[in-house]
Amino acid sequence: MKLGISNVIALLSGVALFLFGMSLMGDGLKKVAGNKLELVLYKLSGSPLKGVLLGTGVTAIIQSSSATSVMVVGFVNSGMMKVKQAIGIIMGAILGTSVTGWIICLSSLEGGSGWVSLLSTSTLTGVVAVIGIILRTFSKNQLKNHVGDILMGFAVLMFGMSAMSSAVSPLRESAFFLDLLTTFSNPILGILVGMLFTCVLQSASAAVGILQALAATGVITFAVALPLIMGIAIGAAMPVLLSSLGSNVNGKRTAFVYLLIDVLGAIIWSILFYGANAMVHFSFLNMTMNTVSIAALNTIFRFATVLVLTPFIGLIEKQVCSIFKDTEESGREKEDFARLEALFIEHPAVAIEHSREAINNMTLEAKANLEDAFYLISNYNEKAFQFIAQREDVVDKYEDKLGNYLIKITSKELTESQTKEVTKFLHTIGDVERISDHAMNIAECAKEIHEKGIMFSAAAREELRIMFEAVNEIAHNTFTAFINSDLELAYRIEPLEDVVDNLCDEMKLHHVDRLQQGICTLNQGFVFNDLLTNYERISDHCSNIALGLIETQSDDFDPHAYITSLKEMRDHNFDLYYNEYSERFALPK
Numbered sequence: 073m074k075l076g077i078s079n080v081i082a083l084l085s086g087v088a089l090f091l092f093g094m095s096l097m098g099d100g101l102k103k104v105a106g107n108k109l110e111l112v113l114y115k116l117s118g119s120p121l122k123g124v125l126l127g128t129g130v131t132a133i134i135q136s137s138s139a140t141s142v143m144v145v146g147f148v149n150s151g152m153m154k155v156k157q158a159i160g161i162i163m164g165a166i167l168g169t170s171v172t173g174w175i176i177c178l179s180s181l182e183g184g185s186g187w188v189s190l191l192s193t194s195t196l197t198g199v200v201a202v203i204g205i206i207l208r209t210f211s212k213n214q215l216k217n218h219v220g221d222i223l224m225g226f227a228v229l230m231f232g233m234s235a236m237s238s239a240v241s242p243l244r245e246s247a248f249f250l251d252l253l254t255t256f257s258n259p260i261l262g263i264l265v266g267m268l269f270t271c272v273l274q275s276a277s278a279a280v281g282i283l284q285a286l287a288a289t290g291v292i293t294f295a296v297a298l299p300l301i302m303g304i305a306i307g308a309a310m311p312v313l314l315s316s317l318g319s320n321v322n323g324k325r326t327a328f329v330y331l332l333i334d335v336l337g338a339i340i341w342s343i344l345f346y347g348a349n350a351m352v353h354f355s356f357l358n359m360t361m362n363t364v365s366i367a368a369l370n371t372i373f374r375f376a377t378v379l380v381l382t383p384f385i386g387l388i389e390k391q392v393c394s395i396f397k398d399t400e401e402s403g404r405e406k407e408d409f410a411r412l413e414a415l416f417i418e419h420p421a422v423a424i425e426h427s428r429e430a431i432n433n434m435t436l437e438a439k440a441n442l443e444d445a446f447y448l449i450s451n452y453n454e455k456a457f458q459f460i461a462q463r464e465d466v467v468d469k470y471e472d473k474l475g476n477y478l479i480k481i482t483s484k485e486l487t488e489s490q491t492k493e494v495t496k497f498l499h500t501i502g503d504v505e506r507i508s509d510h511a512m513n514i515a516e517c518a519k520e521i522h523e524k525g526i527m528f529s530a531a532a533r534e535e536l537r538i539m540f541e542a543v544n545e546i547a548h549n550t551f552t553a554f555i556n557s558d559l560e561l562a563y564r565i566e567p568l569e570d571v572v573d574n575l576c577d578e579m580k581l582h583h584v585d586r587l588q589q590g591i592c593t594l595n596q597g598f599v600f601n602d603l604l605t606n607y608e609r610i611s612d613h614c615s616n617i618a619l620g621l622i623e624t625q626s627d628d629f630d631p632h633a634y635i636t637s638l639k640e641m642r643d644h645n646f647d648l649y650y651n652e653y654s655e656r657f658a659l660p661k
Contacts, residue, residue, distance in 0.1 A: 083239035086285070089232030091278050097225025100218045120160040120385045124378060127164020137169035137276060138311040141330050145316050146416055148326040155392065158326045159333075159385045163378045166305070166333060170374050172277035173367035175226075176233055176284050197234070201227035214487075236285035257295035257357075259302075259342055266303020276308035280370050284363040292366070295357040298345070301370050302338040305377075309334060325392040332388065337377030412477045420484045424493055427478060431497055431504070434470040435551045437463055438508040442547055442610070445514040446540055449603075452522035460515045467508040471501045489624075496620045500554065503613040503620075507547065510606040510613075517602050526599055529591050535579050535659055536603065542572050542657040543607045550614035554621055565618035567649035571657055572611040576604050578659055 131140045144161050147153035204223030207216045256262040270279040283300060286292050309331035316327030349357070361369070381388065412430055416423040441463045448456055478498050486494065520526070528536065546568045553561040583600055586592040592600070 080239070082235055086232045086235030086239055087273075087278065087282065089228050089235060090281055091232075091273075091275060093225045093227070093229030093232055095225070097222050097229060100221030100225055120156070120382060123157055123160020124164040124167070124382060127161035127166075128168040129164070131165040131168025132171040137165040137308060138274070140165040140168070141312040141327070143416070143419060143422070145312065145323050145326045147422075148322045155322055155325050155329070156385060156389045159329050159388055160382070162326070162330050163333060163382060163385075166308075166330070167371075167374045167378050169276055169308070170280075170367070170371040173280050173284065173370050175229070176281050177363050177367050197227050197230040200230075233281060233285060236282060239285075256300060257293070259299045259346055262296065262299025263303035263306065263338060263342075266300040266305075267307040268303075270304045270307025271310045274311050276304050279304040279307070280366065284366045287361045287363055287366045290360055290362075292361045293357065294359045294361060294365075294369070297361050297366055297369055298373075299342075301366075301373055302342065304370075305334040305374065306331065306338055321396050325396045328392050328395065329388060332392065333377065333381060336381060337373070340380060341373065341376065412473055414480075417477075417480050417484065420481055420486055420490055423477070423481050424490055424497075427474060427481070427494075427497055430470065430474055431501060432555045434467060434474065434501065435504050435554060437467050437470070438504045438511065439547060439551045441467065441508050441511040442514075443544070445511040445518065446544060448515050448518040449521065449536075449540075452518050457515055457519055460512060464508050464512045467505055471505040474501050492624045496624045499620045500617050503616045507610050507613050510610045513606045514603065517599050517606070520599055526596055528596055528600065529586060531586065531660075532583065532592060532596070532600060535582065536600075538657050538659060539572070539575055539579065539604070539607055542568065542575060542653070543610055545653075545657075546572060546611050546614045550617050554617055557621065559622065562618040562621045563645070564649050565614055567646050568653045569611045569615040570650060571653040572608060574654075575657060575659065576608045579604055582659070 127140060127144075131137050141162050144153065144158045144165075148155055148158050200223045204220045204225075204227060207220030208224060209220075211217060211220065256265055266279065269282075270276055273279050273282075280301070283292065283297065283304070287297070309327075312327045312330045316324045348354075359365075412423075412426060416426060441460055444456060444460050444463075448460070475498065478494050478501075481494055482491075546565060549561055549568070550565055552558065553565070580601070583592060583597060587597060
């Protein structure tokens, strides 16, 4: 028999179902795990051994060494991870992807009579599919929906595997195909074919699955399987290499590590195995392989490669650094927004964590601008003014970059807490940017005071000093509360914001009195009022940031109701804090 057009279509359909099922199952597993696997990789990969173990575990769950490695390339590219850390994780990913082969082995289960028939592939696939579609269709619980995705993905994967096996079954009687397989026993040719095949499929798991489907026909020998598996491992580097095209030097180094490890593994074990075979002539080379032995060979090859190369992680790092040398530009390159990698949008937990770190830096820039602007009022110099203006541009870029990035994150499936976090960030970046704007306004007031030689009265200077201390306090507390997620400190903001509002009203009345008495002039009054307006607006934005922080910590939060109850019912020690700040920032009589 020969492989007809219907068999080819059935084979391609099986491959398509296999790939879709694997993707669906992997996505479901990742979502059930709480979408935190990426953060685990990011935070817990301190040592090479931890990196290998974490890479193996995460890849076994998401069923894709390429996805794990691409994620790691993004970490390194954004400066969040060292190349040396990434090498361990990539080694683990190379090993972890072999788990899919063992899942596929379930497709070889055969049922007998009676209750034993329940163990057959078709029965198992059917039961899993029914349970999966019930959970996916009728349950309103998000977790159960994801479990349904896992079960449906498994069922589709098994059905695809069954379709592939049925499509290639005529090949066992094809003399041409058997002769072709014999040529694959040539190590060099076998490795090249496995590599090219995997480059086309973009999935080592799928390539191994097709090899297992062929093995089910009884035509694959050990001599054919070994070089194909080596080639499949090398070909799996293609999607990782493609992901690094827009990366910096360290990102390219990390992607190349994947290829280097698999190439070294193929070279080492080819030399040792075929060298030993030339002397001993292994009798098992003609052994017929099945789905289980293919899975075992794939795992053993990958495990042996990782085991041998793990002690040489430092040497591998030096090698890739020598291949991809630092340029003068890349060596000094410190991009403010490198952490906001587009690659991480597919992994919301990581993208949110990186957004948090970027916003923290943004708040520090705004805080520094505010402090410098305050200092400029009594110690003006043009260089400092220009530096504030430059930093204001940086804060504006932060808002633009973060805003676009956070909007993209919202397009992904998020948990309730992640949705709250992203919403808080979107509101916060606007308030932080406005605080920086007001810092720039204060700097411009300082410039006007300097250029026009404006001198405030002693009473006005004292009042501005007290106001400065109050606004400096509320800004410091707000930024600290946000960065540290300090809820207790956040509750202090609203009472102090009330005190600042009262100070503004009181200072304006005092200024009118001084104008009437001829102590102050209209010229001074314009700048004085501009400063007060900016101080008041800064405290308002601090209040917004604090409310957003409190909101994310509450299941049922209404900011308007909160402010009303805070002021009328004096919740959360409002009176205590208000009285404390009123005494500290009292104007002289």
